[in-house]
Amino acid sequence: MTRAEIFEFFRRLAEANPDPQTELEFGNTYQLLVAVVLSAQSTDVGVNKATRALFAEVRTPAQMVALGEEGLRRHIKTIGLFNSKAKNVIALSEILIRDHGGEVPADRDVLTELPGVGRKTANVVMNCAFGAETFAVDTHIFRVGNRTGLARGKTPLAVEKHLEKKVPAPFRVGAHHWLILHGRYVCKARTPECWRCPVADICRYKAKTPEPGSIASVAAKAAKRKPAGKRSKERSA
């Protein structure tokens, strides 16, 4: 995509959603960090269900340590990998108390030294809590970046590096949310909803999905249903 196209791509996503927010629920930066750690390979909806009761009880690392690993496990047992996540959350809470005065450090490198906190988690916290221009490449951003031609790369880090270089100034803080929400609700993994996509004319993805019920959609379905032998006979006739 050209610089002008990238600007227009984000301008349209921003116009549709001027104040994008994470869908994880939290009341302070520490709760955000815990929610993001719990969300690895889980949905935000599932994490929110578990953390509503947990966060009513636990607002600080000290309260988490007091709750203990077993108590935390009881709250989050509906979330995937809850055993290792409980271990990590207790361990990171102890480190926050011991080394950071009970505060979440506003430094990506320091964050990634905490148990259970990888680059993506640190990028989310830096962006959502501290307004940093970071791009947390999850499965949605990785797909949207590659599909659209906005930021192509074989690894999440490669896509992140492209985004760092290419996203224009007015959109750098919100880009992470716009791309996630676009991937989650429009540019979906199995069937991207191209017919209602605000950036369809800019996107480089060739096999765009036609509107359900349209002539193009019916024709595409019919072509898929025909056996290969029949299609080749038709072509040679």
Ligand code: SF4
């Ligand atoms: S046109 Fe389709 S593939 Fe391209 S961004 Fe929109 S939904 Fe995704």
